[in-house]
Amino acid sequence: MIEVTEFTDPACSWAWGTEPKLRLLRWRFDDRFAWRTVLGGLIGDMNKRVENFDPVRMGPHQSKYWREVYKLTGMSYPVHLEWMLWSTEPAGRAVKAAELQSDEAARRVLRRMRESIFIYGRPADTSERILENARGIGVLDEDRFARDLESDVAVKAFREDWEETRRPNDYVINLQGDRPGIGNVKESEGHRRFAFPTLIFRGPDGEATVPGWCELAEYEAAMETAERGSTANPRNDPSPDEYFSRWPTATQKELDVLCEGDAPDGTATYDWGEGTFYLTPDEAKARGL
Numbered sequence: 001m002i003e004v005t006e007f008t009d010p011a012c013s014w015a016w017g018t019e020p021k022l023r024l025l026r027w028r029f030d031d032r033f034a035w036r037t038v039l040g041g042l043i044g045d046m047n048k049r050v051e052n053f054d055p056v057r058m059g060p061h062q063s064k065y066w067r068e069v070y071k072l073t074g075m076s077y078p079v080h081l082e083w084m085l086w087s088t089e090p091a092g093r094a095v096k097a098a099e100l101q102s103d104e105a106a107r108r109v110l111r112r113m114r115e116s117i118f119i120y121g122r123p124a125d126t127s128e129r130i131l132e133n134a135r136g137i138g139v140l141d142e143d144r145f146a147r148d149l150e151s152d153v154a155v156k157a158f159r160e161d162w163e164e165t166r167r168p169n170d171y172v173i174n175l176q177g178d179r180p181g182i183g184n185v186k187e188s189e190g191h192r193r194f195a196f197p198t199l200i201f202r203g204p205d206g207e208a209t210v211p212g213w214c215e216l217a218e219y220e221a222a223m224e225t226a227e228r229g230s231t232a233n234p235r236n237d238p239s240p241d242e243y244f245s246r247w248p249t250a251t252q253k254e255l256d257v258l259c260e261g262d263a264p265d266g267t268a269t270y271d272w273g274e275g276t277f278y279l280t281p282d283e284a285k286a287r288g289l
Contacts, residue, residue, distance in 0.1 A: 014212065028234035074253040085117070097149045104139050121273075244267065
């Protein structure tokens with residue numbers, strides 16, 4: 001098994017843009033990974049970063065920034081961002097609360113937090129909004145999740161992730177360059193931290209760090225560094241039906257990267273403003289669409 005540590009945040013547009021590649025990587029090689037997700041906390045408190053912070057007024061400005069990232073990644077951005085989230089820490093804590101139930105529950109909650117921003121333009125940045133966006137996740141006990149969301153255990157788990165993110169390794173500290181999405185060390189509220197996303201692969205043959213916006217081939221090369229021969233005999237890429245049997249939602253970019261095909265008949269659709277978002281019927285019902 002290759003140990004993978006993924007540093008990420010629900011509101012990072014580069015991490016959102018990387019979703020198609022990471023889904024494909026995990027589809028092809030998931031049985032070879034021991035995967036751990038670290039929620040790094042991109043935004044602590046916008047009220048401390050922006051004078052007279054107005055979440056509604058800031059929405060259009062932030063939407064324009066995310067549109068520029070969309071031009072490079074092909075993943076959606078919130079065309080009509082109703083408000084800028086005041087912090088990403090509540091959503092990060094939500095993922096750690098779901099993780100107390102299972103890794104799959106945590107992945108599903110993280111995806112819902114991202115979709116609240118980059119699809120629906122209504123960021124889940126309070127406990128009430130988080131619970132609303134977590135409804136109908138089949139693998140999640142919602143009553144327990146609501147309790148755990150406010151628990152000391154979830155707060156401690158998120159804090160440990162926050163601190164780990166702020167111990168960047170020498171590779172990212174010394175990384176040079178200025179290309180868009182480069183994963184060199186970042187400054188955040190007085191602390192140095194890993195960029196989002198950053199993946200670290202560790203195995204019997206070595207360790208490799210893949211920071212920022214990268215090609216799929218860089219992740220596969222990191223696998224080979226961690227364990228020689230680990231990319232041999234990958235699983236065949238999914239058909240559209242296989243895709244939706246594993247994941248309940250997809251952007252067009254995800255379908256293009258993973259399936260090279262259209263969504264199956266009967267898939268529900270949602271117009272996010274400049275494209276189509278696809279959902280299984282059960283997911284669409286859970287989302288009130």
